[in-house]
Amino acid sequence: MSKLLLDGKRVAEVIQNGLKDRISQLKSKNVTPCLATILVGDDPSSETYVKMKGNACERNGIKSLKIHLPTETTTEELLEVIQTLNHDDYVHGILLQHPVPAHIDERKAFDYISTKKDVDGVTSAGYGQTALGFGQYPSCTPAAIMKVLEFYNIAAEGKLAVVIGRSPILGKPVSALLLNENATVITCHSKTVNLPELVRQADIVVAAVGKPKFVQGTWIKEGAVVIDAGYNKGNIGDVDYEACLGQASAITPVPGGIGPVTISMLLKHTVDAAEAAVTE
Amino acid sequence: MSKLLLDGKRVAEVIQNGLKDRISQLKSKNVTPCLATILVGDDPSSETYVKMKGNACERNGIKSLKIHLPTETTTEELLEVIQTLNHDDYVHGILLQHPVPAHIDERKAFDYISTKKDVDGVTSAGYGQTALGFGQYPSCTPAAIMKVLEFYNIAAEGKLAVVIGRSPILGKPVSALLLNENATVITCHSKTVNLPELVRQADIVVAAVGKPKFVQGTWIKEGAVVIDAGYNKGNIGDVDYEACLGQASAITPVPGGIGPVTISMLLKHTVDAAEAAVTE
Numbered sequence: 001m002s003k004l005l006l007d008g009k010r011v012a013e014v015i016q017n018g019l020k021d022r023i024s025q026l027k028s029k030n031v032t033p034c035l036a037t038i039l040v041g042d043d044p045s046s047e048t049y050v051k052m053k054g055n056a057c058e059r060n061g062i063k064s065l066k067i068h069l070p071t072e073t074t075t076e077e078l079l080e081v082i083q084t085l086n087h088d089d090y091v092h093g094i095l096l097q098h099p100v101p102a103h104i105d106e107r108k109a110f111d112y113i114s115t116k117k118d119v120d121g122v123t124s125a126g127y128g129q130t131a132l133g134f135g136q137y138p139s140c141t142p143a144a145i146m147k148v149l150e151f152y153n154i155a156a157e158g159k160l161a162v163v164i165g166r167s168p169i170l171g172k173p174v175s176a177l178l179l180n181e182n183a184t185v186i187t188c189h190s191k192t193v194n195l196p197e198l199v200r201q202a203d204i205v206v207a208a209v210g211k212p213k214f215v216q217g218t219w220i221k222e223g224a225v226v227i228d229a230g231y232n233k234g235n236i237g238d239v240d241y242e243a244c245l246g247q248a249s250a251i252t253p254v255p256g257g258i259g260p261v262t263i264s265m266l267l268k269h270t271v272d273a274a275e276a277a278v279t280e
Numbered sequence: 281m282s283k284l285l286l287d288g289k290r291v292a293e294v295i296q297n298g299l300k301d302r303i304s305q306l307k308s309k310n311v312t313p314c315l316a317t318i319l320v321g322d323d324p325s326s327e328t329y330v331k332m333k334g335n336a337c338e339r340n341g342i343k344s345l346k347i348h349l350p351t352e353t354t355t356e357e358l359l360e361v362i363q364t365l366n367h368d369d370y371v372h373g374i375l376l377q378h379p380v381p382a383h384i385d386e387r388k389a390f391d392y393i394s395t396k397k398d399v400d401g402v403t404s405a406g407y408g409q410t411a412l413g414f415g416q417y418p419s420c421t422p423a424a425i426m427k428v429l430e431f432y433n434i435a436a437e438g439k440l441a442v443v444i445g446r447s448p449i450l451g452k453p454v455s456a457l458l459l460n461e462n463a464t465v466i467t468c469h470s471k472t473v474n475l476p477e478l479v480r481q482a483d484i485v486v487a488a489v490g491k492p493k494f495v496q497g498t499w500i501k502e503g504a505v506v507i508d509a510g511y512n513k514g515n516i517g518d519v520d521y522e523a524c525l526g527q528a529s530a531i532t533p534v535p536g537g538i539g540p541v542t543i544s545m546l547l548k549h550t551v552d553a554a555e556a557a558v559t560e
Binding site: 107123124127128129131134157160172175176179182184185186187188189191193 | 409
């Protein structure tokens with residue numbers, strides 16, 4: 001059986017190349033796509049993520065507006081910052097880095113972001129639109145997973161897809177997107193009984209659970225497509241890659257799988273939002 | 281094995297009895313809960329449904345404001361009516377009867393309803409809130425299904441639930457609600473391969489497909505809970521009741537199952553919305 005190694009870096013490159021002309025077009029109209037990132041507090045991993053996203057913007061000709069707020073920022077203060085960005089015509093996308101300090105109402109803050117600028121796909125309204133089939137900006141990791149499947153011509157229709165995880169920005173929206181592509185979707189989680197037995201039936205397995213090497217080789221049906229959306233400390237995914245490689249017909253590595261495509265989807269959504277703002 | 285016949289009329293009665301005091305309280309503050317129903321066109325079944333809902337309101341002390349628009353109403357005209365109701369402090373809930381005539385953008389109309397008055401659970405924003413776990417007014421049939429399970433102490437946690445159907449107001453939201461109650465959820469539909477095989481694994485089966493007697497007795501695992509959310513011409517459900525009765529540990533009939541509870545949830549949501557408006 002030929003084995004397909006799903007190369008996220010290649011998919012990311014193709015997406016980013018596709019943005020070049022669009023960004024030039026926008027700039028010829030004196031519009032520079034702009035992503036505002038909001039970081040609250042001093043969590044070092046969050047700082048790294050935000051910096052990575054900002055750098056990816058700048059490398060691709062997208063303006064990165066970095067807002068760094070102190071840990072003691074209140075929910076009300078954060079909402080004010082978001083509101084200012086909602087009304088700023090130079091800003092096309094807003095990303096609030098998760099997690100915010102515990103005293104802030106994160107859900108309220110997410111839902112304060114205008115759906116038109118919700119390029120990271122965190123609002124509940126945007127989630128509803130995505131799940132009902134007409135969302136503009138699904139969360140970036142689910143969007144990346146669908147893009148990788150599309151790039152490698154892996155059809156979801158009629159397939160049995162098992163999603164492990166049900167977070168608001170990963171497990172739930174990727175379940176919704178797979179369902180909208182006519183997969184039959186099983187959403188699994190920590191309370192699922194007999195998880196291995198369910199995974200063994202899957203044509204497509206999406207690991208989005210946040211536990212290193214959680215998905216075992218013995219769980220994978222021969223010929224299944226294995227998508228690892230996990231990213232744990234030390235660059236380790238949610239899938240035991242070496243163990244699953246033998247069974248899978250196609251598999252994403254970590255790093256170099258879904259990760260780079262996720263950032264590309266964020267850039268793409270920001271350009272989409274800038275174009276939408278121009279034609280409004 | 282003792283067989284549980286899930287009696288929707290009884291559940292409905294309990295819900296409606298629970299509303300009496302709350303409605304009296306509201307009236308003592310000079311607030312009468314009010315549901316506005318909008319019917320566009322002359323579809324006889326839709327007329328019947330709207331009348332049924334209006335009568336249920338009146339019987340329970342809830343004001344029913346019936347708005348009947350001609351078939352040739354445009355989307356813009358419908359949006360204006362909805363906007364007026366959104367701003368009318370005497371109106372607590374708005375129900376736009378589905379389906380509207382084909383020339384109207386139904387999704388746009390649904391999404392124009394204020395989430396605070398979306399007691400029928402049709403907006404995409406409300407769906408997103410429900411799916412992410414904090415929705416005030418899930419669609420009434422999914423809410424009714426969860427209420428029947430709760431009433432009969434049937435826990436969803438850890439169970440494998442198979443939902444047949446993925447409509448925006450039934451299959452998708454009931455899948456989301458079951459998932460939030462820690463069931464493992466398989467959402468199935470017309471493109472599902474080997475549906476009977478999946479149903480045979482289910483501890484809870486929800487039929488929401490709109491095809492008379494679609495779910496066969498041979499599909500049901502012994503001891504499964506069978507919920508029939510279908511309602512087809514001639515008072516026929518989506519489940520072959522007689523055939524499934526032998527296998528199931530609990531089952532809802534049609535009529536007298538989920539139907540009456542659905543209307544009760546609409547009344548409850550209207551009272552909820554009136555109370556929320558008072559405390560605002």
